[in-house]
Amino acid sequence: MRKRKPQYIVIGGGLAGLAATMKLCEDKAKVTLVSYQPVKRSHSVCAQGGINAAIDTKGEGDSPESHFYDTVKGGDFLAHQPLVRDMCYQAPAIIHLMDRLGVAFNRTPEGHLEFRRFGGTLYSRTAFAGSTTGQQLLYALDEQVRRYESEGQVKKLEWHEYLSAVLDSEGICRGAVLHDLRSGEIFTVKGDAVVLATGGPAQVYGKTTGSTVCNGAATTSAYLQGAKYANGEFIQVHPTAIPGQDKLRLMSESARGEGGRIWVSRKQNDNRDPLNIPEEERYYFLEENHPRFGNLVPRDVASREIHDIVYNQKLGIGGQPMVYLDLTHHSEGFLEHRLGGILDIYTKFTGDDPKKVPMKIFPAVHYSMGGIWTDYEDDGNGLIDHKSPRNQMTSIPGLYAAGECDYQFHGANRLGANSLLSCIYTGLMMGPGLIQYSRNLTSHVEEVSSTVFDQARDQWRGRMQAFKQMNGRENPYILHQELGEIMLANVLIVRENSRLAKALTQIDDLEIRFKDLQCPDTTHWSNPAPSMIQQLHCQIQLAKIITKGALIRNEFRGAHYKPEFDLNQPEDFDPHEYVEYNEKRQYGEIREDEFPPGHTSYMKRYEECNEKWLKTTIAEYQNNQPEISFEEVNTSLVQPRPRKYD
Amino acid sequence: MPDDKTIHLKIKRQDQPDGKSYWEEFELPRKPRANVISCLMDIQMHPITREGKEVTPVVWECNCLEEVCGACTMVINGKVRQACTALVDALPQPIVLEPMSKFPLVRDLHVDRSRMFENLKKVKAWIHIDGTYDIGEGPVIPEKQRAKAYLLSECMTCGCCLEACPQFAKDNDFMGASTFSQVRLFNMHPTGAMEQEERLDAIMGEGGIADCGNAQVCVEVCPKKIPLTESIAEIGRETTLQLLKNLFLK
Amino acid sequence: MSSISKGQVHFFLLKMHSLTGLIPIGLFLTFHLLINSLRTVGVLPYQWSIDLINNLPFLIWIEVLFIYIPLLFHSFMGFYITKVAKTNALRYRYPRNWMYVLQRLTGAIVFVFLVYHLGTTVAPKLWFGHHLFEAAPFLIDVMNQEFATWTGRIIYLIGILSATFHFANGLWGFCMSWGIIIGPRAQRNASIVFILFGGALTVLGLATVLEFSLHPVDVEPSFKGAP
Incomplete structure (x- = not known):
């Protein structure tokens, strides 16, 4: 019998999607790559600065361990540590790989890779290609995927939109519902697993540094199908x-x-x-x-x-x-x-x-530090077990996520030049796990009843048709603009509970007005309006996740600033005191005078705050609202401590 | 006219690839720092023509809006360029928008540039590596050579060079400047050079490098200032040598 | 040896089109204008040069092989190339784009001119059997008549200018196509050299026209009754 080739559907052709596609093809898999547009135009091209890897070419004593520490500290310790550590340990190999793929990284006089300094670190660990590093990295991966495409392993479905996952009776993801943006056709494709590599949710805020396709609809669709969404409120400005x-x-x-x-x-x-x-x-x-x-x-x-x-x-x-x-x-x-x-x-x-x-x-x-919730499996030594099918899997079996649309690597705040790294890292790292997932499947997608696919398709045909036939008074583009205005005015840099609560009601109002939309274009060929309405629907849901998460999280952590809950770090405070404080605490209560005045009480406040809030925010869709709960963060490697950048 | 309160747009529209084109005019309130994209966005919110007729919003392609993705290329006031960098204050009115004429039309200002990506396949525009596993550093490359390659690798496949090329047409299979420049890019790389012959063979045929008529409009309209004619000459040299090799050394 | 594809033939023919423009056609044009300009020195040197050329052994074979066939090939390919072109110089008004249009235009003009030029010189020469030493008086007589009228002068002015432009600009294109000049500076410098070269050829041609127009002189055959 011929060996069955595993087959996957990758949604999104940015760095993460292309890296995953390349890795899967290398393992002889077949990949259907879905994108709104030619993948070479994905948002990754916008990244300018560079990509981090602790290669220490300048004798500064940099190491992946320092990179790891800087990253979790930069993220205010909200990231799962084994994952971040594994990423930082893989980073040098990733840079070398990208270099071999022909990325025009700037060079030293001797012709080796040049590195420069970036925010949040003391080391030169950022490789860069002129002022368009993201573009250069994306093109290199795009070229590799084009090679696999010309060899028949990759089938690109550009000008297609992902609408949702196809879930079988056991809730396992077996494929995806797609929308041909030109013909308007809605159909399903089958796969062992679906990878969402769909980027950030910038469009929820209207005008941002994001691209027009960064609309967050794919991850929200997964959330509406029952997947967990994590740390939504952490938005970098x-x-x-x-x-x-x-x-x-x-x-x-x-x-x-x-x-x-x-x-x-x-x-x-x-x-x-x-x-x-x-x-x-x-x-x-x-x-x-x-x-x-x-x-x-x-x-x-x-x-x-x-x-x-x-x-x-x-x-x-x-x-x-x-x-x-x-x-x-x-x-x-x-x-x-x-x-x-x-x-x-x-x-x-x-x-x-x-x-x-x-x-x-x-x-x-x-940038959005938060995203769709994904799993991982550590190897017990503070790194990741790369063969585990749990890596990067969402809470829906068979539905995976990678890149900015997942949530795991940047905690409460992302450091510069780490985003390109996390995108390529997740795309590559998840490959072996996905292959393993296919092997572990007890029943293959071919055995799933065709009615599962037909129902999913028909449901979406009905939905999109209904959007197209909307004949109310509101213009969806104006509603989208208003959503952005609400978010920018209330859920941005400085967050106050009263305004967050007000924003939630405003979003609810918008949702009511959504029902009164008029689809401005009812033609059949290359009509973007129904898609836009579907995306707007998702963005309203996503706005609720972000706002409600921000409302509930009563603390100041990373990008989430609530002045009301600022712990007021004393000016002369030294973060090392907290390490000492923790050691002493093992031997009993600490007296106020053991540290400079005010420091002990600050550290107590910090400790209490972490006990309560050093947790991942989880949003789940229930009764048309995000239900918020919290999960432990893996801080097994480095003790969380107060941040201070002198 | 900075004191003018409105923007006058004239847009060439077409509903179907095989349909008939028609013109529509729009008048929009002038906003500070408006560009052609923001005008089209305004039309989405108020899709009403100058004559007060309600129409469908204009369809066009865009993404990054920073002139690095290449999506929003169209013909503005007669010249091909990206709509995101087309600042309204710098354009004479009415601002005339047309789709690129050298590619199959999808709808309104949206065209299908798949031909460019197919050409990249034909010339093997990639570096063939052994695998993604960690086998250490890449080749040592002098910074000067790297800087040259960087200029070429900024090509965002936008198609300006082809739209403006008098040799490139819908009914021929000329590959055009962007493709030749990519061949040069990959032939320059120490690993990429290993497939140099295959790449050159691919452009030594119909639609290949010999069809270039040297009008050099490509280099004038390239938004990224890529030295396209230099690439064409360099590829001319490589293919000439390849021809001599094929004729006399094989 | 593997079989040759249609595409490879296409490539080869275009390369040959570019090459034949230089060798032999361009070379012939240069010598033709240079030798004709002997007319400005005096009518005798001019006559002797015609005698020399017309008395070359195997002249007809040389002409057919090295002039007429390459010329026909170059013209045929030129019309094919022009047919494919979609000129847009009115929209994209850059100097090189004008050159691109002019190159095609002058090519066509030169072709028409050559039909006329050969029709009035070579064809009757062959038809009436003005061979050997009789060719010079015949040809000089034809030219005297041409340059006696403004029509003739203008036809020749246009023909010569088109030919020298087509050749000089074509040389630059040849250098691009064969990868002899590459960088922007090399391209600019080469275009200066070729402008000077084209200018020099034009001066030669114009001087000859001027001499014929101002001083028409009839000549007798160099050797009366020569076999």
């Missing part, structure tokens, strides 16, 4: 983005690094040309409020300050949510030499020359 009518584009932190000053006019609704605003009427709020760090305060602090200036003090430029990032005090020659390429991006998208006029910037939603 980048402090400096270029506002645009269509999207927000990143302005690199290096602009501040080179002396960029952030300011607004002291007068509200000041519409004057910034060059005509005299020095004494300018409010350099970061410099005034943080005399020591000035404009170079960490990202989260900068974001919070700008948010406060615009929304509470209403000092945004001309009343708009924008502040100045000013480099005009430098000579044009200096700026051209130090920041040329980055400033060109600003000119390209705004038409203004930052060498002559101050840039207008505002924080923007950038």
Whole structure:
């Protein structure tokens, strides 16, 4: 008998999806790769900075162990430690692999890989390819997958949308319902397992640094089918983005690094040309409020300050949510030499020359640490058992997830240049487990009754038809914009319970209005409107997950900032004290005077807070609402301790 | 005209690949920093023409909106470019939007550029590696050569070079500048060079490098400033040598 | 040896099109204009050069093999290439794109001109049997008549300008196609060299036209009654 070839369906052609496809093909599997668009256009292309791996080429004493520590610390200890550690240990091999695939990584004079420093670490561990590392990595994987495609192992279904998983009577995922975005045809494909590699949920916030396809619909669909969604409330905001009518584009932190000053006019609704605003009427709020760090305060602090200036003090430029990032005090020659390429991006998208006029910037939603819940199996030595079919599996058997759409690697806050790593790592790492999963299956997909597939297909045909026939008064694109506005106003940088609760009711209102939608296009060929309505439906559900998670989590952790629950770390506090505190605690109660004044009580507060909140938020779909519960985080390798970046 | 309060758009539309095209005009309130994409988004929210007729929202392709994915390529005021970098304030009005003319039309401004990806398959635009397992570092590459390769590998398969190429047409099979440039990219890489002959053979046929007419519009319209004509000349040299080799050394 | 595919033939023919433009056609054009310009030195050197050429052994074979066949091949391929082109220089107004259009246009013009030129010179020469030393007086007479009228002068001006442009620009294209010049600087420098070269050829041609127009001189056969 001919050996049965395992077959998989991979949804999404970004770094994670392509890495998984490549790895599975190497194991002789057949893969159906589904994407909204040609996979080469996936959102991974937007990543600029680089990819981390502790290869220590500069004798700094870097190691995967340090990389691991920096990552869990950066994430405020909310990530499962064996997974993060395994990722960091695999990172050097991943960089070497990508290098072998032809990625044009910058080189040293001797021709080896060049590394540079990035936020949240003291080591040079970020490999980079010009200013488009994500694009370069994606292209390399795209090329490998194209090779397998030309050899017949991969079948690409571009211009197709994933609608849901096909679950058999036992709740096992046996395939996917797909939607041909051109013909409008809805059909099912069969597979041993389905991998979601569908990226982040940026579109829930409307205008962000995300791409238009980052709509979060696929993971939400899984959630609506019963999969757990985890840590949804952890959304990273980048402090400096270029506002645009269509999207927000990143302005690199290096602009501040080179002396960029952030300011607004002291007068509200000041519409004057910034060059005509005299020095004494300018409010350099970061410099005034943080005399020591000035404009170079960490990202989260900068974001919070700008948010406060615009929304509470209403000092945004001309009343708009924008502040100045000013480099005009430098000579044009200096700026051209130090920041040329980055400033060109600003000119390209705004038409203004930052060498002559101050840039207008505002924080923007950038990354979701949370995502669909996935499993893992450690090997008992603080690393991952790579053969385990549990790795990256969602709570629906046979449905897997990888990349930004899962939740496991960045805890409460992601460090720069770790996202590309986690995407490629998950895609590659899950391969052997998926193969094993196929082998373990007691009944194959061919044996599943065809009615299972037919029912799933018919149900979706009905659903999409119903969306198409909606004939109410609301325009879905406007509703989507309003959803984004609700989220940006209430569930962003500074979170207050009253506003979160208000946002929840606003989202509920929106859901009611959703029923009164009018599908603006009822034609049959290449009609994006029904899909857009289906995605909007998912985004409303996802907005509820994010908002409710944020409402319930009463603490300040990483990107989730609730001033009400700030533990007020004493200024002279040293995180090592907490290690000492823990040792002493084993021998009984600790007296207040054993540490500097106020430190013991702070550490007690910290300990209590962790006992209560150092947990993964789990959202499950029940009665059209997310039901929130909490799960333990694996902190078996490094003791959680207070964060402090001097 | 910065004092103007509105934006006037003229869009060439077509409902079906084999349908008839027609023009529709829209007038939108001018917003600061608007680009063509944001105008199309505004039309989605208010799909009403200048004459007050309610129509379907315009269909187009886009994704990253940062000019790195290549999706939103279209013909704007007669020239092919990405819609995301087409700032309204820098464009004379009315702003005329048309789909790319050299690729099969899907709907409105959305075309099918599969031909470009098929060509990448034909020329084996990849590095054939032994496997993904950890076998250590990649080849040592001088930084200068790396920088050259980087320029070429920024190609986002947007198709500007082909749309503007007088030699490239729907009814021929010319591969065009982007494909030749990718052949050069992979032939430059120490591992990729091992498949150089196969790649050159693939472009030494109908639609291949010899069909290039040297109009050099490709390099003028490339949004990434890729040295396409340099690639064409370099590939010209490689194929010439390959021809001589095929004729006299085999 | 493996069989040759249609695609390989296509590639080879296009390469040959590019090559024949230089060797022999371009070379012939250069010598033709150079030798004709002897007319500016005096009518005798010019006549002797015609005598020399017309008395070459195996002349007809040389002409057929090295001029007419390559010329026909080059023209045929040229029309094929022009047919495929979808010019767009009005939309994409870049210098090189204009050159691309002009190259095709001048090719067609030169072809028409050559039909006329050969029809008025070579065809009657063969038809009436003006062989050997009688060719020179006949040909010079034809030229004197051509350049006596503005129509003739303009036809020849257009023909010569088209030919020199087509050749000089084609040389640049040849260098690109065969990978002789690659970098942007090399491309720019080469185009300067070829502009100068094309200019020089044009000057030769124009000087000859001018001389014929200003000083028409009839000549007798160099050797009366020669066999």
